[in-house]
Amino acid sequence: MALLSNAAVLLEKELRTEYRSRELLTTTAVFILLVFMLFSITFHPTGSESQQFGPGLLWMAFLFAASLMLQACFLREQTNDTLSALRLSVSDPFAIFFAKLAANTLFLLLTELFMLPFFAGFFNVRILHVLPQLFLVFFLGSLGIAIPGTAFSAISAQARMRELMLPLLLLPVLTPVLIASTEVTAGLLDVQPAMNYSGLGLMIGFDVVFLTALWLFGEYLLEE
């Protein structure tokens, strides 16, 4: 119970920080829009090509955006010298990760949902009839990105060239999530929509495995 109440307080702190600055959400959304635009003007896809490559592009844009967005998560604590205070304030260090993970997943999910109409418009795909299923995929995908993302943000904050280190550590680990989420999204956006359950299973498996690892090793990630 202490874990949950501690995490709730820390989550509120994360949300309030973002509410005051609105830095992460706006920059990430603009970044995703930029990727959409750059892709379209570089490859100039036809209608059928847009449908074919759209899901992959969508997730790639999310992945790159996330690898930039997650930098701030521990870097902010490091620059403000608040990590030790944060550690002392909770009885279970996992509460810190739990809160940051929840905040990151929420931020990612919000940006993705906000960007979805733009994607549908630019790439001419119909989304309304599969919206609940897409929401599920987005949630599992965001969680899959945020779990190792939060952990590696704590690692890269300790390294030199940390801005470059986080994508280097994160992107290879996220390949299975990228493949699975693209497969599932492509299945849903097809002319005859179908849920790819093995892809969904892989995403759930990935989330469970990495969440367990974070729970087991989280306290070591906070050592200074």
Place this chain on the structure above:
Amino acid sequence: MVKSIINAMILFALIALTAYLAFHYAPIEKTMGVIQKIFYLHIACAFSAFVAFGICFYANLRYVFTRQPKADWLGVSAAEVGLAFISVVLVSGPIWAKPVWGTWWVWDARLTLTFVLGLLYVSYLLLRSMIEEPDKRALFSALFGIFAFLDVPLVYFSIRWWRTQHPQPVILGGPGSGLDPRMRVSYLLMWGALTGLLILLLTARYRLEAMRASVEELRREAEAQ
């Protein structure tokens, strides 16, 4: 020193013998022809790479829980040796694929994930070079190594879950799979020889890392005085 030179020479003889067996004793495969011979090296190297990454994972766990520098030395040695073996896998695979598939590389699930595995351990080594303080470097790279190793089962499961051009498992692939006895002998010997090579490289690299650590410590003592 003399002992390790003798060991290396014995191993070299064994590898030469297995190469001879693979080419002259094992029969030529019916559909792929002589290019299939590369499998002896490809599969044995993949096996050694996975064993090395397994050792790295064990060393990483051991470091996180015991904080012994020896575990860190073993971790970095295993990662480097594993990377060397996986490089052979990633080079020998395309040499086989060109005549059989008609292309050097396809982004199919298993190739991609093997490539990713190589990249993961490159990132592991890069991370080490980006953290100055030895204790921090050991701890954070060990933690990343643990997370990175969790991708290995995904490589395995991807064999059967995702669409793939890769040959289905032959040796333990279920009914209808199996090997000619002469092929099996050659495979097993190659496995043995490359596992020997893995052990040899690992011990040499471990010794080097131990020496590097003691030099670093001496330097720090000298600077403190």
